[in-house]
Amino acid sequence: MISPQTVDDALDALSDTPVHRLLAGGTDEMVKLNHGAQLRQFETVISLSRIPELSMWTLDTAGRQITIGAAVSWSQLTEAPFVEHVPVLAQAARTVGSPQIRNAGTIGGNVATASPAGDGLCALVALDAMATVRSTRGTRRVRVAELTTGPKRTNLEPDELIVSLDVPLTHGFQGYTKVGVRNAMVISLAGVALVVDDDRQSVSFALGSVGPTILRSPAAETVAANVLFGGTHLGDAMSQLAAAIRKTARPIDDHRSTAAYRRHAVGVLATRLIERALISRGASQ
Numbered sequence: 001m002i003s004p005q006t007v008d009d010a011l012d013a014l015s016d017t018p019v020h021r022l023l024a025g026g027t028d029e030m031v032k033l034n035h036g037a038q039l040r041q042f043e044t045v046i047s048l049s050r051i052p053e054l055s056m057w058t059l060d061t062a063g064r065q066i067t068i069g070a071a072v073s074w075s076q077l078t079e080a081p082f083v084e085h086v087p088v089l090a091q092a093a094r095t096v097g098s099p100q101i102r103n104a105g106t107i108g109g110n111v112a113t114a115s116p117a118g119d120g121l122c123a124l125v126a127l128d129a130m131a132t133v134r135s136t137r138g139t140r141r142v143r144v145a146e147l148t149t150g151p152k153r154t155n156l157e158p159d160e161l162i163v164s165l166d167v168p169l170t171h172g173f174q175g176y177t178k179v180g181v182r183n184a185m186v187i188s189l190a191g192v193a194l195v196v197d198d199d200r201q202s203v204s205f206a207l208g209s210v211g212p213t214i215l216r217s218p219a220a221e222t223v224a225a226n227v228l229f230g231g232t233h234l235g236d237a238m239s240q241l242a243a244a245i246r247k248t249a250r251p252i253d254d255h256r257s258t259a260a261y262r263r264h265a266v267g268v269l270a271t272r273l274i275e276r277a278l279i280s281r282g283a284s285q
């Protein structure tokens with residue numbers, strides 16, 4: 001195992017070792033190894049845990065952006081400044097695993113794992129976050145939503161590293177909620193992130209665990225914007241909103257849940273979040 005201490009050294013290691021395995025917190029990768037995945041011959045494990053710049057964040061209130069290092073942990077995300085500035089991400093972080101998992105697991109690892117149940121991934125898609133991806137060949141910036149291409153699949157090249165995530169700061173309600181088979185230490189059966197942008201009078205919904213990737217629901221976003229900004233009564237729009245969310249969902253049956261339950265649950269979660277958004281504006285309808 002090698003433990004580079006700078007991003008440049010990590011990029012050199014990724015480029016110089018044709019057979020490698022990148023490790024951040026190890027909470028996904030070590031599970032794979034414990035479940036029988038084998039290290040390949042001459043495989044080099046490259047640890048990201050000793051690179052301080054990956055665990056840092058920068059808040060730019062004037063530029064309305066927070067930049068989050070890929071190795072920022074879930075525990076960091078449950079604290080300031082995230083709670084105030086990107087509450088949807090802080091709320092998602094609070095739902096992850098146990099204190100041990102939240103101390104070790106990282107936001108970059110969640111994105112790179114590309115699970116449709118990834119809680120941080122769902123929040124980042126709702127926030128329309130951009131990833132900065134580097135290799136020795138150069139730097140590219142890509143929407144987090146476009147980085148993930150399928151269940152546990154990304155378009156990252158083997159020599160590429162997610163260095164940071166740029167998250168726009170918005171004024172307005174944000175919330176994350178999920179359901180699972182129990183209340184703690186649970187991977188979601190369905191999850192919803194809501195970001196309301198009061199300045200643009202727009203709404204974004206991201207849906208987790210109900211498709212091959214995190215899904216956005218433009219139809220539901222229009223209904224919700226009409227409720228929050230157009231004066232439509234929620235009572236009248238509630239069933240339309242849930243129907244739009246359920247139409248977007250493409251869930252599957254698996255060992256955690258049936259597709260039918262997931263489809264039902266995701267509609268309920270989305271309407272609950274809109275109710276909370278209305279209450280937070282003091283306009284409960």
Ligand SMILES: Cc1cc2nc3c(=O)[nH]c(=O)nc-3n(C[C@H](O)[C@H](O)[C@H](O)COP(=O)(O)OP(=O)(O)OC[C@H]3O[C@@H](n4cnc5c(N)ncnc54)[C@H](O)[C@@H]3O)c2cc1C
Pocket residue numbers: 021022023024025026027028029030031048070071095096097098101104105106107108109110111112113117118119120156160161162163185186187188
């Ligand atoms: C008990 C348990 C409970 C869990 N609960 C939840 C939960 O509630 N919600 C949830 O979303 N997840 C959960 N997880 C999954 C996991 O904790 C998260 O996905 C975590 O964010 C992974 O981060 P990591 O740093 O541990 O990634 P690692 O395991 O180190 O790496 C995961 C993958 O990402 C790649 N990678 C890591 N960092 C980078 C980078 N900077 N650039 C490119 N590739 C990178 C690695 O090569 C690897 O392929 C749980 C896991 C466990 C074991």
